[in-house]
Amino acid sequence: MSLLRQLWIMVITITLLAFAGSFAVSMLTARNYLEQQLYVQSADNAAALALSMSQQSKDDATAQLMVTALFDSGHFELVRYTDVAGRVVVERANHAMPEGVPVWFMRLFPIHVGAGQAEVSDGWHQAGRVTVLAHSRYAYLSLWAGAFRLLIWILAAGLLAGIVMQLLFRWVRRPIVQMVDQAEAISERRFITITEPRVIELRQVVRAMNTMVARVKTMFAEQAARIEALRSEANRDPLTQLANRNFFMGRLAQALENEEFAPSGCLLLLRIRDLAGINRRLGRERADQFLQFVAGKLASLSADRHDWLLARLNGADFGLLAPGLSADEAPAFARELLENLAELRRIEITDESDLGTFGIAAYRHGDALSTVLTRADQALAQAEETSNAVVLLSDSDTQATLVAHDWHTLLTGALTGEDFLVASFPVLDRNDRLLHRELMLRLCQPDGRLLTAGAFMPHASRLGLMPVLDLETVRLGLVELGRVSYPLAINLSSTSIADSGFVDRLVSLLRQHRDQAGRLWFEVNEFGFRDELRALAAFGERVRPYGCKIGIEHFGRHFGSIPQLYDLQLDYLKIDGSFIQGIDEHPGNQQLIKAIVGIAEGNDMLTIAEGVHDDGEWLVLAELGVQGWTGPAATGRLQG
Amino acid sequence: MEQTLKTRFGQKPLQVFQAWRQTVAGARGLSDSARMEAINNFFNRNMAFVDDQILWGEVDYWATPLESIGKGGGDCEDFAIAKYFSLLEAGVDNAKLRLTYVKARIGGPESSVTQAHMVLTYYATPQAEPLVLDNLIGEIRPASRRPDLIPVFSFNRDGVYVPGATTASVDRLSRWKNLLQRMQQQGYYP
Incomplete structure (x- = not known):
């Protein structure tokens, strides 16, 4: 009562x-x-x-x-x-x-x-x-x-007396209702402050609650700042602020196996020529400045491709992971970069006329990490030996998958012909039980060959077809849920979530499949989600009544501020594989994971590690309090 | 009761008071006529006739037995009241006693000077001729031997005293009721 x-x-x-x-x-x-x-x-x-x-x-x-x-x-x-x-x-x-x-x-x-x-x-x-x-x-x-x-x-x-009571109650009621709302909001991890009422006893309570909310917000902000600091420390090159070698390798491993990445691409290595000489002639400080300029230049030239990753691998080596960049375009792109870097000499940042050399390795899904790295090193060595600025090495049939398509016709045709399929990858909990399976959309081409999401999604995005494709995935997911008993996770693009037409159609789909809807987990890429905070909150309000869970995937992939998690009522976080790669040998990332788990637990969120490659990594992750895992090791565990 | 007497009238009437208590106690074992003899004589001897106006400063004040003893005097109704309650206490049936308003011819039956007076009457049976206890003539005589008195109206505690009725301001309007209340306060209530 x-x-x-x-x-x-x-x-x-x-x-x-x-x-x-x-x-x-x-x-x-x-x-x-x-x-x-x-x-x-x-x-x-x-x-x-x-x-x-x-x-x-x-x-x-x-x-x-x-x-x-x-x-x-x-x-x-x-x-x-x-x-x-x-x-x-x-x-x-x-x-x-x-x-x-x-x-x-x-x-x-x-x-x-x-x-x-x-x-x-x-x-x-x-x-x-x-x-x-x-x-x-x-x-x-x-x-x-x-x-x-x-x-x-x-x-x-x-x-x-009744009338007077009624008036009195109306006066006292409003702040009480507000306080109840605030308390409910806090229990739902939304932290709001309310204006102080005129009733003295209530005013003190409200003041205390507001103070507490402010304190909690500060605490979360501090936690977020700590995560950010830890992430920078462990994964960034202190001089250039680019990703470091470890982070780069984690991403490369993902790019080679994850369907979300383009099925093929190029790994570019840039070695600055004679850094030791520059150091000697211009002094340490000038040399550092030079490296920073190179980093800035490279970053600005690849900034519009957010699925690419630029890193400083060691002293004079920079790496650029460019999923989706074809072997045909890569050398030209590398030369363009070199030309832009030549500007540095003109403004007398360096005295070296020949700035550096590129070694490029083309890769495709399924290539081993070491193979691709070796190929890139060989290309770089060849370039240095032959005084060629750019050398590309590739597997002979790498080119075969990179057939140009009329993507619009292909995608719309596939939608009407229902040529889309779904593949799924298991996500396990700490006891190796299936938490859910993550769905990936695949396209069955007219000639019978399969295209993975990484191949067609960038084009779908460019053509504005993301909402349609996302809806198709949900439709297929609901069909799948009718057959299986475990939950399914579906990635949604931030464009779709911000599209009210898409959300309306999604909700009507959910309404039609009420029984299955409760087992749907929707996840958004953190990068898109950061711009669409409000859209995500609104989306959550619409689908939560159907029992759907909402989470973020690839949490921490992109450097930048950590979003205000407590405002969003998320159910889970999938921590990006870049931090997971080699976690058992990386104390910095262990600290980072621990901090993320801490903030997630404080917000009642489940933490799941992406891209776990071996049991050693998972043992360390489990020790750190991570509650779920996915990746090759998890898939292997389920099959084994 | 004794305490009330002392605080209101001092040590002086204490002797009379004790004599009264002894007389009443002694009368308990006697016959009705002997009881009346004892009580009548006690009051006629120990109380002086004093007008209310002198004694109490009021035209007509009904004193309780205790007050009469304290003052050592009273007028005709104070005598009658004191005798009435003493007899009740000594064991005489209330139904046999009446307080009677009489018209008294002063100076004998032939006198034309009359005065309002009150006596106590005793009826051995409801139909019997009553005996008259009076302070004018000390001897107890049957009514027929008191030609100087003409009865007007009689009453006793019945009909006034209602068991269980709570005291309220209206009750004070009755002189009789007022008397009974004062007696209760003074601790004397046979």
Whole structure:
């Protein structure tokens, strides 16, 4: 029962009790007074009658006359004259009940009238005794009328009290409701502050709650800052602020196996020529400045490709991972970069005319990490030996997958022809039980060959087809859910989530499949989600009623500020594989994971590690408190 | 009772008071006529006739037995009241006793000077001729031997005293009721 209802009941009960009490007291007092009055009337009249009868002759006629005279002229129930022996000589009685007074009322408040008695004497002798009883009829009428008036007053006063209470409650209610909302919001991990009410007791509570909310926000901000610091420390090159070698390798491993990445691409290695010489000639400081400029230049030239990753691998080596870049385009792109870097010499940042050399390795899904690295090193070595600025090495059939398509026709055709398929990858919990499977969309080409998401998604995005494709994935996922008992996770693009048309269609799909909808986990790429905070919150409100979970995938992949997790009511976080790669040998990333797990647990979020490659990594992750895992090792564990 | 007497009237009436208590206690084992003899004589001897106006500063004040003993005097109704309650206490049936208003011819039956007076009467049976206990003539005589008195009206505790009735302001209007209340307060209530 709510506090307000309890207050109401209390007020009503107290009012009723007070009124019942006052009613009873006033009724009993009035009745007592009336009884006294009636007794006095009886006694006085008895004395008067006895006195006058004592002066008269005592024959029956006179006695009868006197008794009748008194009875007829007054309000009596009984006037009786008995002789010395106690025999009734004359008696007049009127036992009529009062009209208009309910019987139950007379039973509830009975009026007992004491009889007045007096002695009649005849000279020195006793003659008899008179008994007079005043009639209670008028007393009952008066008592009843009084009760009725009291009742009217009670009702009027009760009504007035009710109105006043109502007004008072409305005044007190608003801040209380706000406080309840705030408390509920806090339990849902939304931290809001409310204005302080004018009621003093409530004001202190609200002030305390607001202070607490502010403190929690500060705490979360501090945690986020700590995560950010840890991530930078462990994964960035301190000089150039680019990703370091470890982070780069983690990403490369993902690019080689994850369907979300383009099926093929290029790994570019840039080695600055004679860094030692620059160091010697221009001094350490100038050399560092030079490297920073190179990093800035490279970063600005690859900035528009957010799935690419630029890193400083060691002293003079920079690496650029370019998924989706074809072997045909790569050398030209590398030369363009070199030309842009040549600017540095012009503005006298360096005295070296020949800035560096590129070794490029083309790769495709399924290539081993070491193979690709070796290939890139070989290309770089060849370039340095041959004084060629750019050398590309590739597997002979790498080119085969990179057939140019009319993507619009292909994608729309596949949608109408229902040529899309889904593949799924397991996500396990700490006890190796299936947490859910993550769905990946695949396209079955007319010639029967499969295209993975990484191959067609960039084109779909460019063509504005993401909402359509996402909806197709959800549709296929719901069909799948009809067959299986475990939950499924589906990636949604931030474009789709911000598209109200998409959300409407998604919700109607969910409504049609209410039974399955509760097992859907929607996840958004952190990079897209950061721009669409509000859209994600709105999206959550729409789909949460159907029991869907919402999470972020690739958490921490992109350097930049950590989003305000507590504002979003997320259910889970998938931590990007870049930090997971080689975690067992990387204390910095272990600290980072621990901090992320801490903040996630504080927000009631599940943490899942992406791209776990071997059991050693998972052992360390489990130790750090991560609750789920996915990647090759997890897939292997489920099959084994 | 004794305490009340001391605080209101001092040590002086204490002796009379104790004599009264002894007389009443002694009368318990006697016959009605002997009881009346003892009580009548006690009051006629130990109480002086004093007008209310002198004693109490009021025209007509009904004193309780305790007050009469305290003052050592009273007027006719104070005598009657003191005798009435003492007899009740000694064990005489209330139904046999009446306080009677009489018209008294001062100076004998032939006198034309009359005065309002009160005596105590005793009826051995309801139909019997009453005995008169008076302070004017010390001897107890049957009514027929008191030609100087003409009865007007009689009453006793019945008809006034209602068991269980609570005291309320209206009751004070009755002189009789007022007397009974004062007796109760003073601790004497046979």
